[in-house]
Amino acid sequence: MNKIVGVALGVLAAIGGFVDIGDLVFSSEAGGKFGYQLIWAIVLGAIGIAVYAEMCGRVATVTKRPVFDVIRERMGFEFGLGTLIASQLVNVMTLIAEVGGVALVLQLLAGLDYRLLVVMAVLVLVISIWLLPFEWIERVYGFGGLLLIVFAVAALHLGPDWHRMANGLVPHPQGTTNYLVLAYFAVGLFASSMMPYEVFFYSSGAVEEGWTPESELTLNKITAIFGFGVGAFLSISIIVMSAEYFLPQGIDPNTLGTAALGPQAILGETGLLLALLGMFFAVGGAAIDSSFAAAYNLAQFFGWDWGKYRRPRGAPRFTLTWIVVFGLAFLILMTGVNPLYVTEFAVIFSVVAMPLTYLPLLLVARDKGYMGQYANGRLGNVLGWLYFGIILLVALSAVPLMTLTNLGQG
């Protein structure tokens, strides 16, 4: 039973991290603009997040300490503080985008006023966290997010071009002259796969569930590969559906409403409802992940008691932090800011925080003095450094690409 719960943790992190509002927006638009060409960016991101999630799960299991704790100890107070500030900014931006996304999806489902639905979205998420045990949050939002499989069904129904799909696994631009926009979407897809809040949530979850090296390290590997693999599969399904349905008709699917039109047009009302419900759970799960990541980071940095498994009274500052970040997201959304714009900024700026998160993690995971027999093997080190190089490249190019392409609009 514990193993099933463990896999569920990975699935929740994967659905919430991989198929959050950022991924829905970037995958849908990427498929509508460039067809199958950017599938490689999702695969690259999926392998990257699986590599680092496995490392952070292992570090958390062996040391019994989550990633942020390790960052502060390993890299010192100043570096830790810099990482904390960058991560918290990205976490709050992500939370604004996700809560706004939940409200947009609820609006498409219920047709009520957007601001009223922002209130409802915050209430639903806060009440879910307050009332549901950790496992049930995972089950409800993680497995609810799997309803997004309707995009895969719709894509199969359209008869995807398998040859072009296989070509899309290798980066080689075809039939486009706007290489900067293509590069912007590649960066966006990669970044939305590797959002740092995923590893903060994942490693803290591992500590909360009391993973031990003897019984959970294999499970950790399976969870990282399977969980993020499922997320990647769903993202690729969205790209394929978009490439087959929107691209030939010249539609730019840059809103959640348009993204849901594909399953509706192909599978009717049932397709529409499944797509919207899948979006609700996936985006809602990501909102919970990012609010928890913000609370975990702050509590772990300052050494407060933390954890969902403790009652609110047992970890009052941790509880107060996630409530406050929800309140902040609520206030900002009530000003009328467009959550889809916030999403793009959150994804692109997360890239800047990535090296600060992933470097200390890699240094600890490969340190034999710290990790003993559980330190990275040769493959883990090669993949870790390779991905760190890619992350640096992406971090340097993200903001210039966002500016030069006017948020991918050309």
Next chain:
Amino acid sequence: MTRALAVLCLVSLLAACRGGSVTPFRFQHDAESLASISTDGSLLAHGIFKGETTDAYARIHASELGKESGQLAAILRSAHPRPGLRAKTAQLVALAQRASNLLGQIAEAPSDRSLAGRLTDALEHISSVATKLSKSA
């Protein structure tokens, strides 16, 4: 007095610059956006006609598309087209405004299947004209 005049000049300048200038690149981009919005609206209308969507979704999505199209018309109306693009820009503004009105009708009556059936073709027509305009830039 001098300060008030300076502010007035600045406000007039900003108002005049609001829509910017319409270059061939921008015209093509805006025409493609309109084609995308109206095709999207046409498919939505077709879904309503076939009874394969929900009222809430139809109303919200049509309203969202209508607003986008209306904003496109408003921005283009206040923009300054290059000499060769004046007539085409005026045509694009009229098309965007018409698409916005049609989508507004869907948003107001999302369960009216016969209206949706009529608007499917009208929106498809706007999309095909906008596509031709984008290729002519």
